[in-house]
Amino acid sequence: MGIAKRRRNKAITIRMNAAEYDALQGKIKESGLTQQSFIISAIRDSNITSAKELEVIKDISRNFADQDRQLRGIATNINQMAHVANGQGLLPTVEKLDEISDKILEFRKEDDNRWRLIRQSVSPLKATGA
Known part of the structure; x- marks a missing residue:
């Protein structure tokens, strides 16, 4: 043959x-x-991760690391305010609580956008069987 x-x-x-x-x-x-x-x-x-996919994953990791840093800062600020309020017998003002709430909502929106991007980047992989 x-x-x-x-x-x-x-x-x-x-x-x-x-x-x-x-x-x-x-x-x-x-x-x-x-x-x-x-x-x-x-x-x-075999599943090979393309260079483009690796860049997306690295970008996502950087974004989450940045968000984690910002959330730690917020947590530190809240802890400091609680410590001062407890020590002085004071409560934070409504304005300060509103500011914190707005910042948390902003982070939640950023998280939602990141997860939307992650789902979009993974969807083509499922479609191609990669």
């Missing part, structure tokens, strides 16, 4: 050191598949 008539008519060659080759052969033996079937299966079942 000629190469053109074969279903799989493309061949590749890869080079490995002894440890890599032994690891591959061990996994092939463990799988019970032929070397060809094992490698093709590994390729089909």
Whole structure:
């Protein structure tokens, strides 16, 4: 049978050191598949994260780190106000509470936007089976 008539008519060659080759052969033996079937299966079942996806993930991580820093600052401010109020027997003003509430709502809106972007970035991956 000629190469053109074969279903799989493309061949590749890869080079490995002894440890890599032994690891591959061990996994092939463990799988019970032929070397060809094992490698093709590994390729089909692999999930590769693209450079674009990595950048999105890094951007999301930076955004969450920034938000975490801001929330810690707010928590510190609230704790300081509670400490002063407790020490002086005072309660924060309505204006201050409104300001805190507005800031919390702002963070919640930012969170909602980030989660919307995350869902949008993941949706194409589900559609393509990646």
